[in-house]
Amino acid sequence: MNLSDQLSITAKKYPTKTAYIFQGEETSYMELEGAVIKFASRLEQLGYKKGDHIALIVGNSPYYVIGLYGALRMGLVVIPINPLYTAHEMTYILKNGDVKAVITMDILLEKFTAIADKLPKVNHYISCDSGADLKLDQNLLSSKLKSFTQLIQEGSLDYDAPELKDEDLAIILYTSGTTGKPKGAMLTHKNLFSNAKDVADYLTINGEDRVIAALPMFHVFCLTVALNAPLLNGGTVLIMPKFSPQEVFRMTKKYNITVFAGVPTMYNYLLQSAQENKEDFAGIRLCISGGASMPVALLKEFEKAFEVQISEGYGLSEASPVTCFNPLDRPRKPGSIGRNIINVENKVVDEFGIEVETGEVGELIVQGRNVMQGYYKMPEETAVALKDGWLYTGDMARMDDEGYFYIVDRKKDLILVGGYNVYPREVEEVLYSHPNVTEVAVVGVPDPETGEAVMSYVVVDDSSATKEELIGFCKEQLVKYKIPSKIEFLDELPKNTTGKILRRSLREKVVN
Known part of the structure; x- marks a missing residue:
């Protein structure tokens, strides 16, 4: 099929x-x-x-x-x-x-x-x-x-x-190319159909659902979750030319939307308008988050404001894209990307490809009928990504004793401070919990004494939060080497078209 x-x-x-x-x-x-x-x-x-x-x-x-x-x-x-x-x-x-x-x-x-x-x-x-x-x-x-x-x-x-045929090539998705030129992930008809079906089954997206497509359709998250999955089961897709918080609220109320899929930045914008638009979201039965890790503080605030559960998941272009979601038949775990979806297996391994102990950090690898054939005309890059039937994601993760996975950070985003590992997301979670912080991104910057230091770019609300206040806030919750040595306030953080924060642009800002 x-x-x-x-x-x-x-x-x-x-x-x-x-x-x-x-x-x-x-x-x-x-x-x-x-x-x-x-x-x-x-x-x-x-x-x-x-x-x-x-x-x-x-x-x-x-x-x-x-x-x-x-x-x-x-x-x-x-x-x-x-x-x-x-x-x-x-x-x-x-x-x-x-x-x-x-x-x-x-x-x-x-x-x-x-x-x-x-x-x-x-x-x-x-x-x-x-x-x-x-x-x-x-x-x-x-x-x-x-x-x-x-x-x-x-x-x-x-x-x-x-x-x-199942193995016929259907789509080539060019990744954003964080280093070098973009790579074309080759996805077959089997890859696309199976992932759309497995996502629809796992999240119970059915013919009665009305799903709002506010994410860009050229992005694989929207393509699979907000377009292919509902169309498979006879659902209705509300096509939005571009994301607008007020338009989302208006359309959701007018057309009785039941499912909303977005990236954390979208949820942040919606939350800022929660007080006057809460009732418009009353018909939503499920919110889906992906594309980037959702700060726990944002997740909890959104769910409290709108009284709706967010199922956070994980995926990548090379996997069509979804591999994990928080299940709907049990309490979801804040900060977790969830468990294996149907017909997909995830595990965490060390540098030798050996599965690590429960709770230990390693690289997340994926296996399933959703995994790409390889990169178009790039055999060397394909050999690095696909080994023994497994897709190596480049994301650092851990798994708990109930099979829930947690993304710690991107392998390449790891900051080495005097030999100690600092995962940017951990620092970001702390800063997001500050009442006056609306957005934050943490990157590593060169340091003559420690090799690298932690730098935070922060967007705050209209209050007068200071650098000293935020550093003091971090000192209460983080060991010394994880505390940002520099904090820079910005009006907004650089993002791609799906709303994902671009750490690379911030790193280049430091270098330049």
Whole structure:
């Protein structure tokens, strides 16, 4: 089974049921299925064959859903790309990914005219109408330009899709590339379908659920948890073009949303508006957090304010992405990423790959039908990440005696102070518990005496919290070598498009 075939089954079973809502308009499963078939048929007529690569560079919209499922229907390999990337960033991925067609928004077309000569393998640029009043050069990208809407209108419902095998490549997800160039994680139809199904089963996401997609769809967290999982079971997806706390509250109340998925930063923004919007969240039965570790103080405050449980989980692009979630049939543990989801095994090992004792810190490794084939055209990097059937995550973790895992920190984020290990998250948890701190990020900085020192970047509320006060607060709860030697106040912390705090940018800030 795969996502495309399952959509067909769901459309036949629930033809009139709403698949997604976008800007007030509802689209049924049969309408979605029809658009997917027509788009796939026209791609084939344009000369594309099973196994060809197509880039999907659009924001949260029906274009994304139809483009994704339409390409998968005819066996193309989809490469989702952040529309906010620069032309330089896109060029690398499009060339490295051997892309033959690009689906993108009309407002981005000028960006592609600047790099088109560097992309001779791209045969078509399929333009999606943004609704903006654009005056585009009709010769833009010459004969390579096609209209997304027109392709669907010209498509045929009489289309025989090629057979899709479990191990056929479906998506290549380029990681953010914390060091060096981005790496393309190769995910099969089996990887994507199994993880969406296992997540839906584990979190009981069903046909009665209405899931809000506020995270960017090009990110694998949203792709699996807020799009594929609900569509598998006949649920309804509310597509939000971008995250806005007030819009989330408004849409949640208007459309009776039952499931919200977000990163910790989103929950922080929602919490700041809790007092006047609490009732709007009354229908939410489940909140899902991932993408980054959620500070325990934030989790407890949010749950208290909205009277709803947050199930924190863990995943990575290379695992499609989910490997752990806090179960719903028992009390969740604050600070934990939960237990193994269905059909996935996690364990913590030492530097030799040997499982450590319960409670000890080591590297988290993962095994399951959700784990990638490898990195595209990067055999050496693949050999480092995949060993003896296990995916090495690069995250330091521990497991308790009930099988709950806790992320301690990224391997590369570990700070060595005079030979002592300092995990940034531990220091961040302490600072987050201060009543005036709203955001914090801890990094290691060079120190002539200890090798590295602990530096904290902090965002506070309107109060007059001082560096001395925060350092004194840390002294009450941390051993001396873990206490920040420097604290810098910022108006906001640098984040990526999913709201994940970018420690690398903060480290570069120190170096520069």
